[in-house]
Amino acid sequence: MKNLKLAAFFLLMAWAAPALGDTSAYEPLRPGAPGREGRRTPLVAVIEKALPAVVSLDVRLDDGRGPQYRRDPFHDEFFDRFFGEFPQRRRRPSTTSGSGVIIDGAKGLVVTNEHVVRGATAITVTLTDGRELPAEIVGADARFDLAVLRVKSAKPLPALTLGRSDDLMIGETVIAIGNPFLLSHTVTTGVVSATGRTINSADGETLSDLIQTDASINPGNSGGPLININ
Numbered sequence: 001m002k003n004l005k006l007a008a009f010f011l012l013m014a015w016a017a018p019a020l021g022d023t024s025a026y027e028p029l030r031p032g033a034p035g036r037e038g039r040r041t042p043l044v045a046v047i048e049k050a051l052p053a054v055v056s057l058d059v060r061l062d063d064g065r066g067p068q069y070r071r072d073p074f075h076d077e078f079f080d081r082f083f084g085e086f087p088q089r090r091r092r093p094s095t096t097s098g099s100g101v102i103i104d105g106a107k108g109l110v111v112t113n114e115h116v117v118r119g120a121t122a123i124t125v126t127l128t129d130g131r132e133l134p135a136e137i138v139g140a141d142a143r144f145d146l147a148v149l150r151v152k153s154a155k156p157l158p159a160l161t162l163g164r165s166d167d168l169m170i171g172e173t174v175i176a177i178g179n180p181f182l183l184s185h186t187v188t189t190g191v192v193s194a195t196g197r198t199i200n201s202a203d204g205e206t207l208s209d210l211i212q213t214d215a216s217i218n219p220g221n222s223g224g225p226l227i228n229i230n
Helices: 002-016 042-053 077-083
Strands: 054-061 095-104 109-112 120-126 132-141 146-151 173-178 186-200 206-213
Touching: 042 054, 042 173, 042 186, 095 173, 120 146
Parallel strands: none
Antiparallel strands: 054 095, 054 120, 095 109, 109 146, 120 132, 132 146, 173 186, 186 206
16 A cells, blocks of 8 residues: 555656756746646635634643643544554654634634534634634534534634535545644645445444545544535
8 A cells, every 4th residue: 555655646746847948837836827727726815715614622631641641633532443543652642633614704613523612621722823812612422523612703704504414416526624643734635535425433333324535534634524516
Protein backbone atom coordinates (compact mmCIF):
# COMPACT_ATOMS: atom_id res chain seq x y z
CA MET A 1 0.00 0.00 0.00
CA LYS A 2 2.84 2.37 0.85
CA ASN A 3 4.46 1.76 -2.54
CA LEU A 4 1.13 2.31 -4.29
CA LYS A 5 0.69 5.65 -2.49
CA LEU A 6 4.21 6.71 -3.46
CA ALA A 7 3.57 5.68 -7.07
CA ALA A 8 0.34 7.65 -7.13
CA PHE A 9 2.14 10.66 -5.64
CA PHE A 10 4.89 10.63 -8.23
CA LEU A 11 2.38 10.05 -11.03
CA LEU A 12 0.45 13.10 -9.85
CA MET A 13 3.65 15.12 -9.70
CA ALA A 14 4.56 14.04 -13.22
CA TRP A 15 1.13 14.98 -14.51
CA ALA A 16 1.12 18.36 -12.77
CA ALA A 17 4.68 19.39 -13.66
CA PRO A 18 5.12 21.94 -16.47
CA ALA A 19 7.12 21.08 -19.56
CA LEU A 20 10.86 21.62 -19.21
CA GLY A 21 11.82 25.09 -20.33
CA ASP A 22 8.37 26.53 -19.68
CA THR A 23 9.51 28.98 -17.00
CA SER A 24 6.27 30.97 -17.11
CA ALA A 25 4.63 28.19 -15.13
CA TYR A 26 6.84 29.06 -12.18
CA GLU A 27 5.79 32.69 -11.90
CA PRO A 28 4.19 33.39 -8.50
CA LEU A 29 0.42 33.59 -8.57
CA ARG A 30 -0.86 37.04 -7.67
CA PRO A 31 -4.40 37.96 -6.64
CA GLY A 32 -6.30 38.76 -9.80
CA ALA A 33 -3.61 37.25 -12.01
CA PRO A 34 -4.82 36.43 -15.54
CA GLY A 35 -6.28 32.97 -15.77
CA ARG A 36 -7.05 32.54 -12.07
CA GLU A 37 -10.75 33.18 -12.49
CA GLY A 38 -10.80 30.67 -15.30
CA ARG A 39 -9.61 28.03 -12.85
CA ARG A 40 -12.24 28.82 -10.19
CA THR A 41 -14.35 25.72 -10.71
CA PRO A 42 -17.65 25.10 -8.88
CA LEU A 43 -15.65 22.89 -6.49
CA VAL A 44 -13.28 25.74 -5.63
CA ALA A 45 -16.20 28.14 -5.16
CA VAL A 46 -17.93 25.73 -2.76
CA ILE A 47 -14.77 25.27 -0.70
CA GLU A 48 -14.21 29.04 -0.49
CA LYS A 49 -17.76 29.45 0.79
CA ALA A 50 -17.62 26.54 3.24
CA LEU A 51 -14.22 27.05 4.87
CA PRO A 52 -15.16 29.99 7.15
CA ALA A 53 -17.98 27.93 8.71
CA VAL A 54 -15.66 25.05 9.67
CA VAL A 55 -13.97 25.35 13.06
CA SER A 56 -11.28 23.52 15.00
CA LEU A 57 -11.95 22.35 18.54
CA ASP A 58 -9.47 22.20 21.40
CA VAL A 59 -10.98 20.18 24.24
CA ARG A 60 -9.79 19.94 27.83
CA LEU A 61 -10.87 16.61 29.28
CA ASP A 62 -11.69 15.25 32.69
CA ASP A 63 -11.03 11.57 32.07
CA GLY A 64 -10.58 10.57 35.70
CA ARG A 65 -6.91 9.68 35.39
CA GLY A 66 -5.33 12.76 36.86
CA PRO A 67 -4.18 16.02 35.30
CA GLN A 68 -1.14 14.51 33.61
CA TYR A 69 -2.87 11.56 31.95
CA ARG A 70 -2.29 11.92 28.25
CA ARG A 71 -4.87 11.96 25.56
CA ASP A 72 -2.94 12.57 22.40
CA PRO A 73 -4.33 15.40 20.25
CA PHE A 74 -4.07 12.94 17.35
CA HIS A 75 -6.28 10.51 19.27
CA ASP A 76 -9.75 9.94 17.87
CA GLU A 77 -12.05 7.50 19.59
CA PHE A 78 -13.91 6.68 16.39
CA PHE A 79 -10.71 5.47 14.72
CA ASP A 80 -9.74 3.50 17.82
CA ARG A 81 -13.12 1.74 17.93
CA PHE A 82 -13.32 0.78 14.29
CA PHE A 83 -9.76 0.73 12.97
CA GLY A 84 -7.64 -0.16 15.99
CA GLU A 85 -5.69 2.06 18.35
CA PHE A 86 -3.75 4.76 16.58
CA PRO A 87 0.03 4.31 17.01
CA GLN A 88 2.53 6.63 18.67
CA ARG A 89 0.29 7.90 21.44
CA ARG A 90 2.42 9.77 23.94
CA ARG A 91 1.98 11.11 27.47
CA ARG A 92 0.44 14.56 27.33
CA PRO A 93 -1.98 16.68 29.37
CA SER A 94 -5.61 15.65 29.02
CA THR A 95 -6.49 17.45 25.82
CA THR A 96 -7.78 16.40 22.46
CA SER A 97 -8.70 18.08 19.20
CA GLY A 98 -11.42 17.77 16.60
CA SER A 99 -13.52 19.64 14.10
CA GLY A 100 -16.94 21.23 13.93
CA VAL A 101 -19.20 23.21 11.64
CA ILE A 102 -21.30 26.29 12.40
CA ILE A 103 -24.95 25.63 11.52
CA ASP A 104 -26.51 28.81 12.95
CA GLY A 105 -24.38 31.94 12.78
CA ALA A 106 -26.81 34.20 14.62
CA LYS A 107 -27.13 31.86 17.60
CA GLY A 108 -23.53 30.65 17.45
CA LEU A 109 -24.47 26.97 17.20
CA VAL A 110 -21.78 24.47 16.24
CA VAL A 111 -22.32 20.77 15.54
CA THR A 112 -19.60 18.18 16.13
CA ASN A 113 -19.23 14.55 17.18
CA GLU A 114 -20.20 13.66 20.73
CA HIS A 115 -17.06 11.61 21.27
CA VAL A 116 -14.90 14.68 20.54
CA VAL A 117 -16.32 16.62 23.51
CA ARG A 118 -17.21 13.76 25.86
CA GLY A 119 -15.87 14.50 29.34
CA ALA A 120 -14.91 18.05 28.39
CA THR A 121 -14.23 20.59 31.12
CA ALA A 122 -13.40 23.37 28.66
CA ILE A 123 -13.84 23.73 24.89
CA THR A 124 -12.22 26.36 22.67
CA VAL A 125 -13.49 26.94 19.13
CA THR A 126 -11.01 28.45 16.66
CA LEU A 127 -12.31 30.16 13.52
CA THR A 128 -10.53 30.53 10.19
CA ASP A 129 -9.78 34.19 11.02
CA GLY A 130 -7.87 33.08 14.11
CA ARG A 131 -10.45 34.08 16.72
CA GLU A 132 -10.74 31.75 19.69
CA LEU A 133 -14.13 31.51 21.39
CA PRO A 134 -15.08 29.47 24.47
CA ALA A 135 -17.92 27.04 23.84
CA GLU A 136 -20.51 25.31 25.99
CA ILE A 137 -22.30 22.04 25.26
CA VAL A 138 -25.99 22.63 24.53
CA GLY A 139 -26.84 18.97 24.02
CA ALA A 140 -25.24 15.65 23.15
CA ASP A 141 -26.36 12.22 21.99
CA ALA A 142 -23.84 9.40 22.39
CA ARG A 143 -25.90 6.92 20.38
CA PHE A 144 -25.84 9.07 17.25
CA ASP A 145 -22.43 10.56 18.16
CA LEU A 146 -23.66 14.14 17.78
CA ALA A 147 -23.18 17.20 19.97
CA VAL A 148 -24.30 20.81 19.65
CA LEU A 149 -22.13 23.61 21.08
CA ARG A 150 -22.81 27.30 21.54
CA VAL A 151 -20.30 30.13 21.21
CA LYS A 152 -20.86 33.84 21.78
CA SER A 153 -19.75 36.31 19.14
CA ALA A 154 -20.28 40.05 18.81
CA LYS A 155 -21.30 39.57 15.19
CA PRO A 156 -23.03 36.77 13.27
CA LEU A 157 -20.79 33.91 12.25
CA PRO A 158 -20.60 32.24 8.82
CA ALA A 159 -22.73 29.10 8.72
CA LEU A 160 -23.59 26.17 6.48
CA THR A 161 -27.08 24.81 5.93
CA LEU A 162 -27.68 21.19 6.83
CA GLY A 163 -28.36 19.11 3.73
CA ARG A 164 -30.36 15.99 3.05
CA SER A 165 -28.94 12.50 2.94
CA ASP A 166 -31.90 10.75 1.34
CA ASP A 167 -31.20 12.19 -2.11
CA LEU A 168 -27.46 11.47 -2.25
CA MET A 169 -26.27 9.95 -5.49
CA ILE A 170 -23.57 7.28 -5.64
CA GLY A 171 -20.69 8.83 -7.54
CA GLU A 172 -21.64 12.36 -6.48
CA THR A 173 -18.65 14.57 -5.63
CA VAL A 174 -18.25 15.31 -1.93
CA ILE A 175 -15.81 17.40 0.07
CA ALA A 176 -14.55 16.74 3.61
CA ILE A 177 -13.14 19.61 5.66
CA GLY A 178 -11.53 19.21 9.05
CA ASN A 179 -8.38 19.32 11.14
CA PRO A 180 -6.61 15.96 10.75
CA PHE A 181 -3.35 15.57 12.67
CA LEU A 182 -3.76 19.19 13.95
CA LEU A 183 -3.51 20.51 10.37
CA SER A 184 -6.18 23.21 10.43
CA HIS A 185 -8.86 23.36 7.72
CA THR A 186 -7.64 20.57 5.50
CA VAL A 187 -9.74 19.87 2.41
CA THR A 188 -10.09 16.49 0.73
CA THR A 189 -12.42 15.47 -2.07
CA GLY A 190 -13.92 12.22 -3.29
CA VAL A 191 -17.22 10.70 -4.24
CA VAL A 192 -20.11 9.01 -2.48
CA SER A 193 -18.96 5.41 -2.72
CA ALA A 194 -22.11 3.88 -1.23
CA THR A 195 -24.99 4.69 1.09
CA GLY A 196 -26.76 2.68 3.78
CA ARG A 197 -23.56 1.02 4.98
CA THR A 198 -23.35 -0.87 8.29
CA ILE A 199 -20.10 -1.44 10.20
CA ASN A 200 -19.34 -3.20 13.49
CA SER A 201 -16.78 -2.08 16.03
CA ALA A 202 -14.36 -4.29 17.90
CA ASP A 203 -16.58 -4.08 21.01
CA GLY A 204 -19.63 -5.26 19.10
CA GLU A 205 -21.33 -1.90 18.57
CA THR A 206 -23.09 -1.46 15.23
CA LEU A 207 -23.42 1.75 13.25
CA SER A 208 -25.98 1.72 10.45
CA ASP A 209 -27.11 3.83 7.51
CA LEU A 210 -23.67 5.35 6.95
CA ILE A 211 -22.38 7.25 3.95
CA GLN A 212 -19.26 5.62 2.51
CA THR A 213 -16.83 7.97 0.79
CA ASP A 214 -13.31 7.79 -0.57
CA ALA A 215 -12.57 11.38 0.52
CA SER A 216 -9.60 11.01 2.89
CA ILE A 217 -10.58 11.29 6.56
CA ASN A 218 -8.10 10.94 9.41
CA PRO A 219 -8.01 11.41 13.20
CA GLY A 220 -8.98 15.01 13.86
CA ASN A 221 -11.53 15.12 11.03
CA SER A 222 -14.26 13.97 13.41
CA GLY A 223 -17.01 16.57 13.67
CA GLY A 224 -16.17 18.26 10.38
CA PRO A 225 -18.65 18.44 7.52
CA LEU A 226 -19.05 16.31 4.42
CA ILE A 227 -20.56 18.58 1.79
CA ASN A 228 -21.70 18.31 -1.80
CA ILE A 229 -21.59 20.85 -4.61
CA ASN A 230 -24.63 22.69 -3.17
